[in-house]
Amino acid sequence: MDILKEKILTEGIALSETVLKVDNFLNHQVDPSLMHEIGREFQNRFEEKGITKILTLESSGIAPSVMAGLLMGVPVIFARKRQSLTLTDGLLTSEVYSYTKQEINKVCVAHKFIGEDDTVLIIDDFLANGKAAEALIHLADQAGAEIAGIGIVIEKAFQEGGSALREKGYHVESLARIANLEAGKIEFVKEKEH
Ligand code: G4P
Ligand code: NA
Ligand code: NA
Numbered sequence: 001m002d003i004l005k006e007k008i009l010t011e012g013i014a015l016s017e018t019v020l021k022v023d024n025f026l027n028h029q030v031d032p033s034l035m036h037e038i039g040r041e042f043q044n045r046f047e048e049k050g051i052t053k054i055l056t057l058e059s060s061g062i063a064p065s066v067m068a069g070l071l072m073g074v075p076v077i078f079a080r081k082r083q084s085l086t087l088t089d090g091l092l093t094s095e096v097y098s099y100t101k102q103e104i105n106k107v108c109v110a111h112k113f114i115g116e117d118d119t120v121l122i123i124d125d126f127l128a129n130g131k132a133a134e135a136l137i138h139l140a141d142q143a144g145a146e147i148a149g150i151g152i153v154i155e156k157a158f159q160e161g162g163s164a165l166r167e168k169g170y171h172v173e174s175l176a177r178i179a180n181l182e183a184g185k186i187e188f189v190k191e192k193e194h
Pocket of ligand 3: 060125
């Protein structure tokens with residue numbers, strides 16, 4: 001997705017060889033018109049899959065997911081990371097291991113929002129080691145929902161998440177795939193554009 005790659009090149013910062021900072025438009029400040037285009041791209045890549053719900057993870061997955069949900073005409077559910085006072089009954093839960101923090105965090109969704117009649121599109125902002133996507137898959141599986149695919153805004157293709165999910169047979173679509181971040185330089189995977 002060219003406008004996304006352009007934005008990453010002009011406003012993204014390679015913080016280290018493994019971390020890309022994009023808080024100008026995705027992780028802190030949000031660029032709504034770029035999110036709109038991202039939503040449209042997810043719509044194009046997953047149309048005719050019979051999607052009934054989008055499932056994401058708070059907080060940075062929400063903006064692109066809401067735009068995709070608006071265009072696809074389906075609700076968006078964000079898995080929560082913190083236990084809510086009002087959300088206590090009928091919870092599906094999973095765990096995400098964080099490499100950076102070296103801790104396990106619980107994520108949850110209310111079962112009433114996702115069920116066996118649903119066909120789910122999972123969306124997230126980043127795909128690195130794939131632990132967040134795996135937790136979302138686990139939540140959808142517990143609900144008995146079908147998983148139509150996984151839409152990612154930025155995949156760090158030099159980390160293992162993308163290949164692990166594709167090897168398991170999931171349809172993963174990443175709008176920008178980063179090949180490497182060495183020496184402060186951002187390089188994309190060379191592939192044919194959609
Ligand atoms: P991991 O992805 O390598 O396993 O690390 P970890 O679990 O610690 O991820 C912490 C957060 O960092 C996650 O967001 C994840 O999506 C994000 N992340 C992973 N790699 C990058 C990167 O290169 N750049 C940026 N900007 N983020 C990255 P989160 O904690 O769920 O935060 P948020 O959704 O509330 O923003
Ligand atoms: Na995230
Ligand atoms: Na994030």
